[in-house]
Amino acid sequence: MxxxxxxxxxxxxxxxxxxxxxxxxxxxxxxxxxxxxxxxxxxxxxxxxxxxxxxxxxxxxxxxxxxxxxIALQATEDWDKVLRKADIADLMEVRLAIEAEAALLAASRRTPADLKMFRYTLADRQKASVNAPDDWYVEADLAFHRAVITAAHNAVLAELFDTLVPRIRRAMMDMLKLDETHRHRHDQAAHEAIADAIRDKDPERAADRTRQHLSAVRSTVS
Structure with missing residues (x-):
């Protein structure tokens, strides 16, 4: 009853x-x-x-x-609940898969408007990396990564990334609290390398630079 x-x-x-x-x-x-x-x-x-x-x-x-x-013997867990429970290492592995593919596609499809957005977001990220509050820095970093996703010109990929953003944001805030050397704030060169490869229309290099960057971040939490 x-x-x-x-x-x-x-x-x-x-x-x-x-x-x-x-x-x-x-x-x-x-x-x-x-x-x-x-x-x-x-x-x-x-x-x-x-x-x-x-x-x-x-x-x-x-x-x-x-x-x-x-039609099923057990419930499919809600996607938001899955993301809330996901640990940072798992999240980074998903980012590796999504963002490396996005960088590869972006290198073939980027437009002049995309390159302009890279310049803007990279400059904004550089400024935010110097003594800005953590939440400002995180938003600036995410803006660059979102620009790469946008340059891939794949609506499904963009939608998938956007569903991850709230969890990525929380993960980044957690990592910054543990990062006493401010390593994450000092990896501007890695982001510049991704943008350069996309600008040069080199898909393999763009994907490789993205994998290197995100793998380095993952190594700090795994």
């Missing part, structure tokens, strides 16, 4: 447990709302909300005129 608040979340968890226990196997149609409501001791509106939640988590699927079916 479901008694505690919030009812819909509790109902969703109960349904998920019953699916996981094998009561409703993969592909099985769930009982109707009235039956489920009686079994769980909640209203039909609560059952509908619980089903919507599990549909959003890709466990259930509502099919018009047919009913609700089990």
């Amino acid at each position: 479901i008694r505690r608040h919030p009812l819909a979340e509790q109902a969703a968890e109960e349904l998920l447990q019953r699916i996981g226990s094998g009561e409703w196997p993969l592909g099985q149609k769930l009982p109707g709302e009235t039956t489920l409501a009686a079994q769980l001791g909640v209203g039909r509106s609560t059952i509908r909300e619980a089903i919507r939640e599990l549909a959003g988590r890709r466990v259930l699927e509502s099919r018009q005129g047919a009913g609700v079916f089990v």
